[in-house]
Structures are given as structure tokens and as C-alpha cells.
Amino acid sequence: MTTPLPIDQMIDLRRGTISREIFVSPEFYREELDRLFTRAWLFVGHESLIPKPGDFYVSRMGEESVILCRDAQGAVHVFLNSCRHRGMKVCRYEQGNTSLFVCPYHSWSYTTDGKLQGVPLYRALYDGTLNREEWSLIEVPKLALYKGTVWASWDPAAPDFLDYLGGAIDHLDQVLDCRDGRPGGSEVIGVHKWVFPSNWKFAAENFLGDTYHNPSHRSVDMIGIGPNAQRGLRRDNEYNKGQHAWVGHPAGHGMHSVLMPPTMEYEPSYAQYPAVDEYFRHCFYERKRRLGEKARLLPFTGNIFPNASYHGRQPRGICVWHPHSPTETEGWRFFLVDADAPAEVKDVLRRFYMRYSGPAGMTEQDDMENWLYATAASKGTIARRHPFNYQMSMGAYRTDDPIRGDVSLQITEQTPRNYYRVYASYLNGAPWSELLGRPQVRTAAE
Amino acid sequence: MRPLAWYQLREEIEEFLYFEADLLDQRRFKEWLDLLAEDLVYFMPMRRNVKFGQHAERENTKQGEGISWFDEDKWTLGKRVEQVLTGVHYAEEPLSRVTHMVSNVRLLDVRPSAEDAQEVTVGCRFLVYQNRVEYENHTFIGRRTDELRRVGSSWQIVRREIILEQNVLLAKNLSIFF
Ligand code: FES
Ligand SMILES: [Fe+2]
Numbered sequence: 341m342t343t344p345l346p347i348d349q350m351i352d353l354r355r356g357t358i359s360r361e362i363f364v365s366p367e368f369y370r371e372e373l374d375r376l377f378t379r380a381w382l383f384v385g386h387e388s389l390i391p392k393p394g395d396f397y398v399s400r401m402g403e404e405s406v407i408l409c410r411d412a413q414g415a416v417h418v419f420l421n422s423c424r425h426r427g428m429k430v431c432r433y434e435q436g437n438t439s440l441f442v443c444p445y446h447s448w449s450y451t452t453d454g455k456l457q458g459v460p461l462y463r464a465l466y467d468g469t470l471n472r473e474e475w476s477l478i479e480v481p482k483l484a485l486y487k488g489t490v491w492a493s494w495d496p497a498a499p500d501f502l503d504y505l506g507g508a509i510d511h512l513d514q515v516l517d518c519r520d521g522r523p524g525g526s527e528v529i530g531v532h533k534w535v536f537p538s539n540w541k542f543a544a545e546n547f548l549g550d551t552y553h554n555p556s557h558r559s560v561d562m563i564g565i566g567p568n569a570q571r572g573l574r575r576d577n578e579y580n581k582g583q584h585a586w587v588g589h590p591a592g593h594g595m596h597s598v599l600m601p602p603t604m605e606y607e608p609s610y611a612q613y614p615a616v617d618e619y620f621r622h623c624f625y626e627r628k629r630r631l632g633e634k635a636r637l638l639p640f641t642g643n644i645f646p647n648a649s650y651h652g653r654q655p656r657g658i659c660v661w662h663p664h665s666p667t668e669t670e671g672w673r674f675f676l677v678d679a680d681a682p683a684e685v686k687d688v689l690r691r692f693y694m695r696y697s698g699p700a701g702m703t704e705q706d707d708m709e710n711w712l713y714a715t716a717a718s719k720g721t722i723a724r725r726h727p728f729n730y731q732m733s734m735g736a737y738r739t740d741d742p743i744r745g746d747v748s749l750q751i752t753e754q755t756p757r758n759y760y761r762v763y764a765s766y767l768n769g770a771p772w773s774e775l776l777g778r779p780q781v782r783t784a785a786e
Numbered sequence: 787m788r789p790l791a792w793y794q795l796r797e798e799i800e801e802f803l804y805f806e807a808d809l810l811d812q813r814r815f816k817e818w819l820d821l822l823a824e825d826l827v828y829f830m831p832m833r834r835n836v837k838f839g840q841h842a843e844r845e846n847t848k849q850g851e852g853i854s855w856f857d858e859d860k861w862t863l864g865k866r867v868e869q870v871l872t873g874v875h876y877a878e879e880p881l882s883r884v885t886h887m888v889s890n891v892r893l894l895d896v897r898p899s900a901e902d903a904q905e906v907t908v909g910c911r912f913l914v915y916q917n918r919v920e921y922e923n924h925t926f927i928g929r930r931t932d933e934l935r936r937v938g939s940s941w942q943i944v945r946r947e948i949i950l951e952q953n954v955l956l957a958k959n960l961s962i963f964f
Contacts, residue, residue, distance in 0.1 A: 432835060433835050433836055433837055434834045434835050434836070434953075435834065435836075436836070436837060436840075529851075529852045529853055530832070530847065530852040530853020530854070531853070532832070532853065532955075533832075533953070533954040533955065534954060534955035534956075534957070534958070535954060535955070535956060535958070536958035536959075537958065538958075556876060558872070558874045559869045559872040559874045559875035559876075560869060560875075562872050562874070563865055563868045563869050563872065564865075565862075565865050565869075670954065675853050687850075690851075690852060690853060690857075691857070691858065691862075693853065694853060694854065694855075694856065694857060694858065695858065695862050695865070699855075699955055699957065699958060699959045699960050700830075700855045700856055700959075700960040702865065702866060702869055702875075705875075705877035705878075705959045705960075705961050706875065706876045706877050708877065708958045708959050709876045709877040709958075709959070710876065712922075712958055713919075
């Protein structure tokens with residue numbers, strides 16, 4: 341594109357409308373890849389996938405394949421999965437252990453810290469010209485390890501990951517910490533990968549706190565598939581007595597969490613499995629003892645800007661929505677459990693995760709159906725003249741009360757409005773101070 | 787040359803598999819559930835791209851551990867049927883049009899004997915075609931290994947392993963039965 345796109349006209353936060361163009365147009369998609377996915381911190385994987393030196397796991401950042409790898413010294417790297425010579429994918433296995441990545445094309449080879457080591461016929465053909473030091477695998481300039489998760493940004497000027505997270509860390513911790521409140525300690529027990537014909541932002545928005553789409557899951561709630569299925573519904577009602585909160589953060593993250601009363605008590609769950617119920621009861625009180633007041637915050641769903649979504653408890657995992665095209669997305673879901681949970685607990689959880697989540701999951705199949713046809717029915721010329729409505733609960737939030745962020749105590753589209761405000765800043769090429777900061781222009785309703 | 791009883795048994799088992807496929811294609815889901823044993827295992831692994839030599843060990847996710855596409859029991863399949871029958875399971879509402887093709891049927895094991903078969907392990911190839919709403923088409927191709935148990939004059943499925951020939955799933959959903 342040579343002319344700047346009128347992104348500010350497409351996203352009208354005063355009125356609460358967003359153009360369908362940003363969900364279907366190839367021009368906006370290109371801009372997203374160039375200006376957003378090259379700068380924002382992206383979820384790459386989890387250290388439990390690469391526990392030993394030489395372990396690698398092939399992941400994605402935006403449209404591109406990357407290698408998450410632990411070198412011989414134990415340090416973690418993320419490399420673009422493309423040979424420096426002619427671009428061949430140097431690794432086409434999903435996961436494994438190696439001392440070298442040998443390019444299948446002309447056999448250049450790279451060590452696990454990315455250095456170009458082997459160049460066939462080096463002396464005869466390249467001596468004095470090719471400086472190996474300069475032709476390492478392309479490595480992300482910014483990498484962060486946080487409680488087992490691995491994140492990366494292609495922008496050397498990106499702020500530190502924790503500054504990027506801001507107040508969202510309070511919520512993300514509830515996903516990554518042990519159920520009994522010990523920090524970290526999760527492991528990935530499997531990764532779903534599938535493609536679906538929908539814009540990637542539909543999926544991200546779903547997790548930003550779109551509690552309003554609950555009726556689309558009527559069928560699973562009618563039949564009951566939760567760990568307590570005899571009582572119906574698709575999961576346990578753990579948050580029965582809590583105050584639900586929808587929270588937006590200045591850097592674009594958003595979530596639906598719950599603030600439990602100070603007197604919070606364990607809500608019996610997993611009733612079909614007494615040993616599992618007992619385990620979670622123990623974890624609940626242990627967590628309360630450990631974290632005190634902080635234990636009141638419990639997670640539902642959330643989205644770390646731009647495309648790393650999570651489910652906090654039932655089920656528990658991180659989904660990444662990798663763009664393939666404006667109208668096609670590859671979903672990767674990393675399922676999490678506490679690494680040291682008893683075998684029976686892990687077994688009950690994995691079975692629940694499978695029947696709930698992803699393309700074979702009874703709950704999320706209905707999400708995919710909605711995202712597909714919402715995308716498809718927005719492609720038309722006439723459809724594109726009419727924006728989506730984002731007017732729900734305009735202005736109905738308080739800042740940093742009672743927790744960090746813009747907090748709404750009713751179902752709201754403030755979290756997506758906030759998300760698209762930040763999204764527009766990326767597309768406008770804004771400096772990091774703006775990308776992390778509070779909005780300059782407030783909506784009329786505020 | 788195998789005994790005649792073996793060919794008769796294969797014929798009977800093929801008939802059963804075709805009948806079963808037809809129940810699904812005719813959307814007679816509850817009758818289909820009746821063909822599943824109470825102790826059913828229904829398993830579809832995810833497939834990985836692994837280095838030569840590691841296929842036996844690492845290509846497929848394993849039953850009983852971690853995450854697969856399906857690793858479930860009759861209760862869960864019953865729930866899937868119930869969900870379709872609510873009429874508000876939007877991923878199957880309106881219902882998909884589905885055809886199951888079953889071929890390459892081979893008896894892999896017969897117990898105790900072809901003459902008095904009580905349990906049979908049968909391998910086949912499947913091609914499942916799904917068409918939904920207006921333009922959505924999916925073709926699922928792969929291998930299946932079924933353990934069948936004789937119940938009266940018919941058979942029940944005790945274990946079904948479905949090997950789908952895909953790595954990244956190329957369909958938005960697995961909302962149909964295999
Ligand atoms: S492309 Fe890798 S060695 Fe030529
Ligand atoms: Fe949903």
C-alpha cells in the first residue's frame with residue numbers, strides 16, 4: 341500500500357462502530373502483518389515443550405514459521421524457520437531433539453544457538469567472502485520467559501514483556517500458577533492445530549470477554565458436559581458467589597475474570613470424581629492461605645494483545661490465533677495442567693478439555709460455526725458499507741477500581757473497544773509510548 | 787486357502803460395517819449408539835511430523851495420555867448425539883450431509899475361531915464426505931481399526947481407532963461421527 345489506510349475512520353470509538361473492512365480486506369490484513377505482528381509481543385510456546393538441551397518445537401509468529409529451541413547450554417531461542425541461503429524451511433519436524441538444523445536444500449547447517457556452522461565446499465567456493473558470523477538464523481530481538489510460557493517480539497524497541505503486560509499480569513498469573521497458588525508450575529499436555537475460514541480477530545474477541553455469546557452454547561448447557569455433568573451445564577459453576585468483572589488494559593489486553601467475596605468458600609466441583617473434587621478443595625484453601633486477599637481474583641477467559649487467548653480454569657489453556665489470510669486462521673491450543681498434579685486429576689482434566697475445546701469440542705464447535713459465517717457474510721460489497729455495532733455498555737466502567745484496568749461490572753464491549761483502539765495505533769505506526777499508554781481521545785460517553 | 791467360515795465371517799462383518807455407516811448417514815444417531823458397547827473406547831489421535839525412524843514411537847498421540855482429537859467413552863458419544871438432537875447445536879444445525887465410504891475391509895484377528903467368532907479385529911479405510919449449509923465441503927480420509935464383540939446375532943463396537951491422514955486439521959470442526 342502506498343496510501344495510508346483510513347483506519348481512524350474505520351474504528352469509530354465515539355460512536356461505537358467498527359468497519360467490517362478490517363475483518364475481510366486484504367489491504368488491512370497486509371497492514372496487520374507489517375505493522376502489528378512485527379511489533380507486538382506474541383506467544384510462541386511453553387518451556388515444557390523443550391525441557392532438555394537440543395529440544396526444539398516449531399511454532400509460528402503471525403504467518404511465519406519459527407523454531408523455539410533450547411541450545412546446548414540450555415538457553416532458549418526463537419529463530420525464523422528459514423535458511424539464510426535460499427530460504428528453505430530448515431526444520432519441518434514439529435518437535436524433537438537435535439544438535440544441528442541441517443537445511444535440506446544445499447546442506448548449510450546451523451547449531452541450536454542459531455550459528456551457521458556447516459557450508460559445503462566452503463574453502464573452494466566461499467573462502468574470503470562469506471563470513472559465517474553474519475549468517476546465523478534470524479533470531480527474534482526480544483524474548484521473554486514467563487512462568488513457563490515463551491513470548492517474543494520482532495521489534496528491538498519493544499518494551500519489556502512485563503511492562504507490555506501491565507495489569508494483565510494479575511489475571512494471566514491465575515492461568516499460569518499452580519492451582520494451590522504456587523507460582524508457575526504448569527505443563528503442556530497437548531496442542532490442537534486446525535484451520536478455519538474466519539478472520540483471526542473473531543477468535544481473539546471471543547476471549548476478550550464476549551460473555552454475551554453465551555446463548556450460542558445453549559446446546560452444551562442443556563445436555564451438560566462439565567465435570568459435574570449430572571447437574572447440567574458445560575462446566576462447574578465455581579464462581580457462583582463471585583462478582584464478575586470485564587477488564588481492559590491500556591496495552592489492549594482484555595479479560596473476563598471474577599472477584600470472589602473475601603469470605604470465599606470452595607464450591608464443590610468435579611462431583612463425578614470424588615478424589616478430584618478433594619484435590620481441588622485442597623488447592624482452593626491452600627491458594628487462599630498463600631495468596632490472601634489476592635486469591636479473590638479468579639480467571640474466566642482473556643486475550644493478551646493481539647492473538648494469545650486463554651481459558652483460565654475449566655478448561656485451562658492458551659490459544660493462539662495465527663493469521664493465514666483475512667478470512668482464514670490457524671488455531672493452536674496449548675492445554676495446561678499443573679505438572680505435579682496427581683495422575684487421576686490430569687486424566688479427568690484432559691478428558692474434559694477434549695470434549696469441551698477445539699474443533700472436536702462440543703462447546704467450541706459452535707464458536708467456529710459463528711466465526712465462519714460472520715466472516716463469510718461480511719465479505720459482500722453491501723455488507724462492507726455497514727459497520728459492526730460495538731455500543732454495549734458504553735462508558736459503564738471505572739478505572740483501577742476495584743482492580744487495575746478499566747473495570748466493568750456488567751457485560752460490556754469496552755474490552756473490544758479498547759482492543760481496537762490499540763489495534764488502530766499499531767496500524768498507524770504509533771510509538772511504543774502510545775501503544776502502551778492510555779487513550780488520548782476518550783469516547784463521548786465518558 | 788482359508789476355510790469357508792472365514793469368508794462368511796468377513797461378509798458378515800462387512801455387512802455390519804456398511805449397516806453402521808448407513809445409520810450415521812441416515813442420521814439415525816440413537817440407533818447407532820446402540821451398536822456401541824458400554825465399555826467403548828473411541829480414539830482419534832493427532833498426527834505429528836516426525837523424523838524417519840520415530841514413527842512407531844512418536845507419530846501419533848497416544849490413547850490414555852495427553853490430548854488427542856478424540857479419546858472418549860460411550861457416555862461422551864451419547865452426549866454428542868444428545869447435543870445434535872437439541873436442535874440448537876449450531877455446528878450441526880442445520881445438519882450436515884454426510885456419506886461414509888468404507889473399503890479395504892480386512893479381518894485382522896478372529897477370536898477364538900472363524901467358526902465360532904466372538905471377537906473380531908477388523909481394519910478398513912474410510913472416506914467420509916461432509917457437506918454443510920451451502921458451500922462447506924470436507925473430505926476425511928484415513929484408516930480405522932475396530933474391535934467388535936458378538937452380541938446375540940449382531941455385533942457391538944468395543945474399540946474404534948480412527949487414523950485421520952492429516953497433521954494440522956484442515957476442517958474447522960470434527961462435528962460428525964467416524
Ligand atoms: S537454502 Fe538452505 S542451504 Fe541453500
Ligand atoms: Fe464460545
